[in-house]
Amino acid sequence: MYKNLVAAFAAACCLFFPVFTSAQSHSPALPLKVGFVYVTPLAPMGWVHQHDEGRKAMLAALNGPGGAAPRVQATYVENVAEGADAERVIRDLARQGHQLIFTPSFGYMEPTLAVARDFPAVRFESITGYKTAANVAVANARYYEGRYLAGIAAGRVTTSNTAGYVAGFPIPEVLQGINAFTLGM
Numbered sequence: 001m002y003k004n005l006v007a008a009f010a011a012a013c014c015l016f017f018p019v020f021t022s023a024q025s026h027s028p029a030l031p032l033k034v035g036f037v038y039v040t041p042l043a044p045m046g047w048v049h050q051h052d053e054g055r056k057a058m059l060a061a062l063n064g065p066g067g068a069a070p071r072v073q074a075t076y077v078e079n080v081a082e083g084a085d086a087e088r089v090i091r092d093l094a095r096q097g098h099q100l101i102f103t104p105s106f107g108y109m110e111p112t113l114a115v116a117r118d119f120p121a122v123r124f125e126s127i128t129g130y131k132t133a134a135n136v137a138v139a140n141a142r143y144y145e146g147r148y149l150a151g152i153a154a155g156r157v158t159t160s161n162t163a164g165y166v167a168g169f170p171i172p173e174v175l176q177g178i179n180a181f182t183l184g185m
């Protein structure tokens with residue numbers, strides 16, 4: 001699953017910024033500035049940790065070893081609350097010249113869209129969002145596949161034909177999980 005996230009980062013860089021796929025000119029190109037906004041502080045595990053591992057893997061894959069000029073420069077801002085604070089941070093990254101900004105939290109969807117309207121030359125990748133714009137794409141993992149399998153397992157062990165499912169908020173990702181679990185039953 002996380003290999004797919006790294007692949008999405010690399011593909012987004014190549015598709016949105018053809019400097020990575022076209023022939024290099026004699027003058028060195030400026031590195032692509034990529035920003036990441038994290039909803040919690042970095043920790044040794046968890047959702048934000050995995051996104052940061054993807055950021056590091058992207059840098060390693062696109063910059064490569066050695067002393068060559070970097071093709072990608074990435075920065076991140078951690079512990080950013082959803083809502084007005086997120087919009088402020090995303091806007092600040094765009095003002096600093098970041099050309100691609102990842103906002104990996106459902107609660108960042110609306111702030112991302114608001115900033116994207118004011119910065120049409122900047123590309124945004126909203127993780128777990130569902131609204132798009134000309135410069136806003138969305139990505140999500142296939143969590144529902146594992147939840148479907150969990151539903152199959154629950155259906156096989158239940159003796160009462162009943163099972164429970166604990167869910168957080170009624171956002172598309174969570175609803176997909178509930179539906180997949182139910183279909184697996």
